[in-house]
Amino acid sequence: MDLLRQLRHFTVVGEELHFGRAAERLGMAQPPLSQRIRELERELGVELFDRSRRQVRLTPAGDVLLGEARELLAGVGRMRELVARAARGEYGTLRVGVPPELPGSVLGAVLTEFAAKAPEVRLELREFTSAEQLELLAGHGLDAGLVHHPLDPAAGLHSGPVIEPPWGVVLPRVSPLAGSGWGGEIALAELAGQALVTHPREAAPALYDATLAACRDEGFHPVRMATARSPEVMLGLVIAGHGVAFSHPAIARKEPRVVWRPLRPRAPLWRLVFAWPARAPHPAVAPLVEAATGVLRGHGTGALSAAGPGDDSADHAPGGPPVPRPWNAVYDRS
CATH class of the missing domain: 1.10.10.10 (Winged helix-like DNA-binding domain superfamily/Winged helix DNA-binding domain)
Known part of the structure; x- marks a missing residue:
C-alpha cells in the first residue's frame, strides 16, 4: 500500500x-x-x-x-x-443447486425475477437431487440449494420460508381417471390399483417416505413402483403406461399425451426450501431467496399452476408482452 x-x-x-x-x-x-x-x-x-x-x-x-x-x-x-x-451481494458468482424435477418455466421465472434484483450477479446453476445438494452445501460446494423440506437440524444450514407449489397427479390422457382433463380434482383413493412413478428414494428420502405414507393413509397402495430422476423420463414412463406420477403442473404442461389433475386433499405435499451454509453465507443468497420464493409460491405466475398443454402464457407477464430474459446464468446438468 x-x-x-x-x-x-x-x-x-x-x-x-x-x-x-x-x-x-x-x-x-x-x-x-x-x-x-x-x-x-x-x-x-x-x-x-x-x-x-x-x-x-x-x-x-x-x-x-x-x-x-x-x-x-x-x-x-x-x-x-x-x-x-x-x-453486499451485488456482484460476483452465486452457485445454486436446483432439483431435476423443477419445471423449466418455473426456473425461467425465477431467473427473470432474480436478474431484476441483482443484474450483475452471475448464477451458476447445477442440477442435483436434494441429497446431493445437502452434501455439497455442507462442504461449501454450493452457496444455496433448493431442497425438499424438512431439513436435518444438525446439517448446519439456514433455510428460507417453506414453499408449497401446486402439486397433483400426472395421468395418461387415455386413462379412465383422466376425466375431463386439466383442472378437476382427484383423490388419492381413486388411484387404487395403479402403479406409481416416483423419484429414487436416495434422491430425497424424506419426501419419498412421506409420499408413500400419505398414499397408504388414503388407501392408495401402488401395485408396483418405477423410478425416474428427470421429468422427461417420468413423463415417458407415464405415457407408456408404467404408472401415474406426482408433479408440478408445469412439468406436464407441454406434453399433450398426459393430463394433470390436482390432488384432494393436498397430500403428499412437495415442500421446498432454499438452504445455505450457516457459516459465512453468500450475501447474494437473500435476494435469490426473496425472488424465488415469490415465484414458487405463485406470485405473479398464476399461469404456471393452471395452464394446460401447449399454453405458453407462463412466458408472458399478465396482460403484457413476453417477459424479457436478461439472465446472467450458467446451467450445469452434469
Whole structure:
C-alpha cells in the first residue's frame, strides 16, 4: 500500500507540476511530499521530475510513469468498488443447486425475477437431487440449494420460508381417471390399483417416505413402483403406461399425451426450501431467496399452476408482452 500511496502522490504532482499546489491538494505539507517523491525515485532508480528550471517538468520516465500510475490507480479503485459490491451481494458468482424435477418455466421465472434484483450477479446453476445438494452445501460446494423440506437440524444450514407449489397427479390422457382433463380434482383413493412413478428414494428420502405414507393413509397402495430422476423420463414412463406420477403442473404442461389433475386433499405435499451454509453465507443468497420464493409460491405466475398443454402464457407477464430474459446464468446438468 506504500507504493500505491507514493504513486497517488506522484500523480498529483505530475498533474499540478507544482509541489506547493500538489501538497495543498493532498492536504499535507510540502516537505514530506517532496520526501515521498524522492523515495519513489530511489526505489525506481530514475528521476521523475526535472527540477533544474524554475518550473517543474516531468522527465521522459516520469511521463511514462504518470500514464501507468493513472491506469493502476483506476484499476485499484475499480477493484475496491467490485469487492465492496460483492460483499453486499451485488456482484460476483452465486452457485445454486436446483432439483431435476423443477419445471423449466418455473426456473425461467425465477431467473427473470432474480436478474431484476441483482443484474450483475452471475448464477451458476447445477442440477442435483436434494441429497446431493445437502452434501455439497455442507462442504461449501454450493452457496444455496433448493431442497425438499424438512431439513436435518444438525446439517448446519439456514433455510428460507417453506414453499408449497401446486402439486397433483400426472395421468395418461387415455386413462379412465383422466376425466375431463386439466383442472378437476382427484383423490388419492381413486388411484387404487395403479402403479406409481416416483423419484429414487436416495434422491430425497424424506419426501419419498412421506409420499408413500400419505398414499397408504388414503388407501392408495401402488401395485408396483418405477423410478425416474428427470421429468422427461417420468413423463415417458407415464405415457407408456408404467404408472401415474406426482408433479408440478408445469412439468406436464407441454406434453399433450398426459393430463394433470390436482390432488384432494393436498397430500403428499412437495415442500421446498432454499438452504445455505450457516457459516459465512453468500450475501447474494437473500435476494435469490426473496425472488424465488415469490415465484414458487405463485406470485405473479398464476399461469404456471393452471395452464394446460401447449399454453405458453407462463412466458408472458399478465396482460403484457413476453417477459424479457436478461439472465446472467450458467446451467450445469452434469
